[in-house]
Amino acid sequence: MKSGVRPLVLIGAGHAHVVVLRSWLRTGFRPPEGSMLITPDRYGWYSGMMPGLIAGRYRLDQCRIDMIELCERCGIDLIQDRVRGLDADNQQITLESGRHEQGRWLSLNVGSAPPSPxxxxxxxxxxxxxxxxxxxxxxxxxxxxxxxxxxxxxxxxxxxxxxxxxxxxxxxxxxxxxxxxxxxxxxxxxxxxxxxxxxxxxxxxxxxxxxxxxxxxxxxxxxxxxxxxxxxxxxxxxxAGAYAWPCKSGLACEEGFISIDATLRSISHRNLFASGDCAALPATPHAGVYAVRQGEILADNLRAALLRGSMKLYHPQPRAxxxxxxxxxxxxxxxxxxxxxxxxxxxxxxxxxxxxxxx
Ligand SMILES: Cc1cc2nc3c(=O)[nH]c(=O)nc-3n(C[C@H](O)[C@H](O)[C@H](O)COP(=O)(O)OP(=O)(O)OC[C@H]3O[C@@H](n4cnc5c(N)ncnc54)[C@H](O)[C@@H]3O)c2cc1C
Missing domain, CATH: 3.50.50.60 (FAD/NAD(P)-binding domain)
Structure with missing residues (x-):
């Protein structure tokens, strides 16, 4: 790892990043040493099961994925913290703890929060x-x-x-x-x-x-x-309502969501990927099923970015x-x-x- 600059920083334990890590495990791809995931919560929560959990039909451990274990198996550092600011031009992030991190490649999968009265x-x-x-x-x-x-x-x-x-x-x-x-x-x-x-x-x-x-x-x-x-x-x-910090970072955004193209990269900052609810792509609703499908393409494209390969294109399914x-x-x-x-x-x-x- 070049001093201080991480090869890859994954931000958020959303559905897409879970799919990425699992895909890399399945295919045997090891991201370069120093790659990291930042998430405030040790678990990745599966939205499809949340209503079942609240209905009392599932236990907690049936609805979430342990990211510490998943990252360990992938050889990725996990930092339990929350990003509060991003300088997109310098690919530098500031965490709630005050810590700073810089990545050669960044990938945001931080979801959304419902607009509140x-x-x-x-x-x-x-x-x-x-x-x-x-x-x-x-x-x-x-x-x-x-x-x-x-x-x-x-x-x-x-x-x-x-x-x-x-x-x-x-x-x-x-x-x-x-x-x-x-x-x-x-x-x-x-x-x-x-x-x-x-x-x-x-x-x-x-x-x-x-x-x-x-x-x-x-x-x-x-x-x-x-x-x-x-x-x-x-x-x-x-x-889905967008978090404020990604759009204060200099990234091109649409209604608060990060504008991406079919490679799932920001249209303004090509070393930054965004997927799931935090991203804006035509004909792509903010829903977990789309985040999961994007995860499959994201796994390939992040690998391509790290190995200088060619990128795949994500095509949203017309109807879910x-x-x-x-x-x-x-x-x-x-x-x-x-x-x-x-x-x-x-x-x-x-x-x-x-x-x-x-x-
Ligand atoms: C009750 C409920 C049920 C739903 N059921 C369905 C369903 O059945 N099917 C469906 O398609 N959609 C469903 N949805 C919508 C679904 O929740 C979202 O579309 C989906 O979760 C988006 O996934 P994502 O990958 O973008 O991120 P998410 O799964 O939302 O995950 C975001 C991750 O980013 C982390 N994060 C957030 N902020 C930061 C930060 N600042 N720094 C670092 N990490 C951060 C979070 O802790 C989390 O790990 C449901 C929504 C709700 C509320």
Whole structure:
């Protein structure tokens, strides 16, 4: 390693980086000595299983990957810390501990956090759905010490729907409400939306659509000045919002996300890769399934970068099949106009998710 400059710095233990490390293990590729991964959490959490965990259907250790062990097997240093700043021109990063690192190649896979309403003197817990450890910790406390009488889940996408169903399943004394800023499951076929609304009714989850909670004051939820009622706790699952620091770094960004091309490299800084939720690429939604697919190409392209080989191109799949967990062992299928909801689909989802965790 040239003094001080790491050959490769991976930032974030997201889905894509997990796939990269596993691919290198499988193919026997060893990254150059001094390569490192920076992650604040020792675990890589698998998003597909989070609703199942919250529903009480999985144990913690079934839903996460031990990055210390994975890095050790790959011969990569793991630094448990959080990046708080990046100087893209000099490929230098600053960590929360104050430490600095510089990489010949950088790869960002830091995910996203849901956009939050303004919280003015909230007397309730307002929990982001991501990063996962925060929500998981609160949920475990609720189970151990008593849950709030009511919880409002904010958001109307697949994650918000699944979390509302999961909380209802695992917190029997709590009344769960779902407040969606758009119509429920916007972008899914109306048949899927109808089925999802029916399931919420069946499980007595109150649904409010086309209302965007902009403010939490005390226990009260507001859309601007219009009251949307009160709640004892709130879980924010409003989709992917970009972290601020990557775009303050000099990288070209689009709506806060790092603009990349099909090689998964920044369009402005060619020694920097970005993948998963933190990246912006046309026709590529911010979802775990896309991050996983990008991981396969990223593994090859990082290796090509380190060995001066040629890069592969990532082509997003035109349409992804979605299996939404409904907290009861069943799953709701959404694939264009096709929909179904049953236990067999639940078992299929369990199988796919477990297969990912087991590598
Ligand atoms: C409840 C829920 C369920 C979901 N279910 C699904 C699903 O079934 N299918 C699907 O396709 N999508 C699902 N999603 C969306 C999915 O979570 C994201 O699209 C996916 O996690 C993105 O993966 P990623 O690889 O970009 O990063 P992530 O998996 O989000 O990981 C980011 C990593 O970066 C680390 N990190 C963050 N900031 C820093 C920093 N400053 N420095 C260093 N490291 C940092 C984090 O600790 C984490 O390890 C779900 C989302 C939620 C909230």
């Amino acid at each position: 303004d919280i003015n003197a909230a007397s309730i817990e307002v929990l982001p759905a991501k990063p996962f450890p925060i929500l998981v910790e609160a949920w475990r406390r609720w189970r151990a010490e008593g849950a709030p009488p009511s919880v409002a889940v904010l958001g109307g996408g697949a994650a918000a729907f699944e979390l509302a169903m999961a909380l209802q399943a695992s917190l029997p004394g709590t009344s769960v409400r779902l407040i969606s800023g758009s119509e429920l499951l916007h972008g899914h076929h109306p048949r899927v939306q109808r089925k999802a609304r029916g399931l919420l009714r069946e499980y007595r989850i109150d649904l409010t659509e086309n209302r965007h909670v902009t403010r939490v004051q005390g226990k009260a939820l507001y859309e601007d000045d219009t009251s949307l009622g009160v709640t004892d706790a709130s879980v924010v699952a409003t989709g 099949l979605a299996l939404l967990a409904t907290g009861d062992g069943r799953a709701l299928l959404s694939y264009g106009p096709l929909t179904a909801h049953n236990r067999l689909l639940g078992r299929w989802k369990d199988h796919l998710d477990t297969r990912f965790i087991e590598g």
